[in-house]
Amino acid sequence: MKKTALVTGASSGIGREIAIELNRRGYDLIISARREDRLRELKEQLKGEVTVIPADLSDTEQCRELYRKASGRNVSVLVNNAGFGDIGQFSSTDLEKELKMIDVNCKAVHILTKLFLRDFQKRNRGYILNVASSAGLMAGGPMMASYYATKSYVVNMTCAVNEELRRARSRVQLSALCPGPVDTEFNDVAGCSFGVKSISPRICAVNAVDGLFAGKMIIVPEKLLGVGTVAARLLPKRALLFITGNIQHKKIK
Ligand SMILES: NC(=O)c1ccc[n+]([C@@H]2O[C@H](COP(=O)([O-])OP(=O)(O)OC[C@H]3O[C@@H](n4cnc5c(N)ncnc54)[C@H](OP(=O)(O)O)[C@@H]3O)[C@@H](O)[C@H]2O)c1
Helix, strand or coil, X not given: CCCEEEEECCCCHHHHHHHHXXXXXXXXXXXEECCHHHHHHHHHHCCCCEEEEECCCCCHHHHHHHHHHHXXXXXXXXXXXCCCCCCCCCCCCCHHHHHXXXXXXXXXXXXXXXXXXXXXXXXXXXXXXXXXXXXXXXXXXXXXXXXXXXXXXXXXXXXXXXXXXXXXXXXXXXXXXXXXXXXXXXXXHHCECCCCCCECHHHHHHHHHHHHHCCCCEXXXXXXXXXXHHHHXXXXXXXXXXXXXXXXXXXXX
């Protein structure tokens, strides 16, 4: 039987490119997102068996339904990529949008990681790539407080479970992808613009897939940013918040 990968948020940006890269490496695919037309258009470009499963991952029941539909199809790679951000002062940003963000960025990742991990552990094989962000490696993100917090959740959960698996000598691999700015539809959805140079989703995706199969716990696709995030950890929290706050203010359109 051919190996299969499930990619969420495959209708655009990083998820779309990760799906293309996995397909190039011989994987059949299950692609998911809300915009079914985009998924069908992507399917036309891919080889092998490609299944489209539209789902709104802000809805817990649809997360479980996606798992039910995908399990039993020999999934050995799960990419939890769907996610979005929002910018503004915490006191004035939209509460409903943020609650949906927490549902998609954290709850859906949590549900799908746990359900697929159980299957992967039974087979003692499988890869899970959780798309976090360099935001998740920082002390917090003034003007994007909720988004940074959701990505910290993803990084910390992923690293902790990675350590559980290492101690159990499991062959299941769990990685967190932590890119800086990537040129996707992210800014349109978040209502911001990058203050610094971005990389292409293609470069991000190739680095992500390489890092996942190489067994990296945290994958930072840009070398310079990788050095920056290590250096950032040495700074006092207040200093790091000040620097991040300055960068974030430049993102406001
Ligand atoms: N771009 C960056 O600079 C950057 C940097 C670091 C991390 N990231 C992370 O990378 C991931 C992908 O983002 P991107 O940059 O590629 O942005 P994007 O082009 O806007 O893609 C986001 C994807 O998430 C899906 N999605 C959003 N809400 C969803 C929902 N409720 N249910 C199901 N799918 C949903 C979207 O599909 P539909 O709209 O069709 O549902 C789309 O496919 C996100 O987790 C993001 O936080 C991005």
